[in-house]
């Protein structure tokens with residue numbers, strides 16, 4: 001008889017984490033439409049402007065992980081994520097590259113950095129992620145970053161499809177996606193290594209890691225819902241003037 005409470009082997013646990021990719025936002029109708037070239041300029045601009053709030057929140061989320069982590073070796077590697085987004089020295093960083101993406105789709109720098117196009121539900125979804133990282137243990141917050149397992153594919157998909165579907169977008173603006181291909185691969189190696197080591201101590205912890213990954217998938221899904229809904233021009237049947 002199999003023991004239902006024994007921890008899964010590292011490879012089975014990793015497989016279960018990777019299987020969560022079936023709920024990644026690449027399958028959200030908004031991202032499917034984006035990849036199929038079915039968004040108009042205003043809709044693509046809306047996505048870039050709203051997603052900027054995620055971009056500026058990631059380093060704050062990573063700073064929360066550092067603040068909660070007493071392990072110097074982990075901090076030495078994790079701090080790189082903040083530098084990737086904020087930039088350092090001559091490296092402009094990912095946030096600046098995202099502003100470049102905003103300009104490439106026809107927004108002004110101020111349209112992006114003022115956050116005036118960020119809808120309330122997008123803000124709530126992203127804030128849930130940052131608050132989780134503040135309040136959870138650092139190992140749990142690390143596990144919540146593992147949606148990045150699936151991010152390489154979506155960045156590559158944009159690099160492959162945008163030039164054809166959205167030729168009006170200045171190709172230079174796509175440099176954010178290019179940069180993330182290598183950064184996400186490195187991030188995932190580190191995050192996955194830490195997660196497999198810590199959560200494999202018991203089956204209950206492994207199941208907790210899967211729940212955390214689901215929470216983060218839900219954050220990204222809700223963010224896409226929020227953006228899509230903000231772009232719907234819905235007529236309320238029977239509404240009074």
Ligand SMILES: O=C(O)c1cc(C(=O)O)c2c(n1)C(=O)C(=O)c1cc(C(=O)O)[nH]c1-2
Nearest residue numbers: 058144145146147148150151154155180220
């Ligand atoms: O464009 C995307 O679909 C996407 C998704 C994700 C993700 O899966 O959380 C990240 C990114 N991009 C990204 O660019 C990024 O820097 C990033 C950091 C993190 C994280 O949780 O620490 N996720 C993501």
